Amino acid sequence: MTGVPVLDLAAPRERLVAELDRTCREIGFFQVVGHGVPPRVADAAWRAARAFFDLPLAERMAVAMPSPGYPYGYSPVSGESLARSLGEAGPADLKESFNAGPFGVPPGGFADAGEAQAYAPTPWPDGPLPSLRTTWRAYHGELHALSGRLMSLAATALGLRPDFFADKIDRAAGSLRALNYPEQPHPPAPGQLRAGAHTDYGMLTVLRQDDAPGGLQVRALDGRWVDVPSVPGAFVVNIGDLLARWTNDRWRSTLHRVVNPPRSPGAPTRRQSMAFFGNANWSTEVSSLTGERPKYPAVLAGPHLMGKFRASVGST
Ligand SMILES: O=C(O)CCC(=O)C(=O)O
């Protein structure tokens, strides 16, 4: 398989799950159309994110992540190195982000302080941008529902009953992140990228991306970096480490990165993306569900994810 296929979620289920299994084994990425997320909900959240990044830095910093390792809020340019989550001493990424946690708290209290932190409040900007919170609430709800549908398809593709994951993701802290990759008036430092090569940590990531130069690339099985073109209205979906581990590596959590735009003066190169990170319930035990000899020891979903996140912000 060369490139990242586009799957139509409105296609017959049998064909869809066969294609899903194939692409998750071979490249771990696909794009989806026919997903049913209303464009006006997606566009409103997208525009609010752009307006947030257009605010003066002082106003963005007013909602900065309050401490290292705090999962939500604003992270300024060079505040994160995704390559560092893999233990590499990568230079800081040329991106800024705003990160929002879940919009409600699940019933029944938290298992431990880690789970409570996954539900920590998001520091929302007020005043100039009341719409960030309201538009993101609607978008978060849509993407939470879409990732539930994708997990049902995933279960079928893995030979499980369609609702296998339902009670393992129903109290998961899904988070929403908007990324802004600014213009690059000066050449980046050697090895410095918009986002360093990394894998995602959780179950599924559902990404909307701009059509701008300097975009997302995925590392194919043969080691080549493959562009993920912007398809209007589509979401890019990829498998995270936790789901790959759960499938005993039948499915791949693939390295990806965001490269710098070409240094062609005059052409606008600002790029935006929005990622929804779908997770599993904090206390769900993840151990091979393929029936083959497990390659990895069992882990609890939440603590495993939080450890990776902390490494990426250098707070371990
Ligand atoms: O901006 C993108 O296209 C990808 C961002 C990404 O991979 C991430 O935030 O995990």
Ligand SMILES: [Fe+2]
């Ligand atoms: Fe990623």
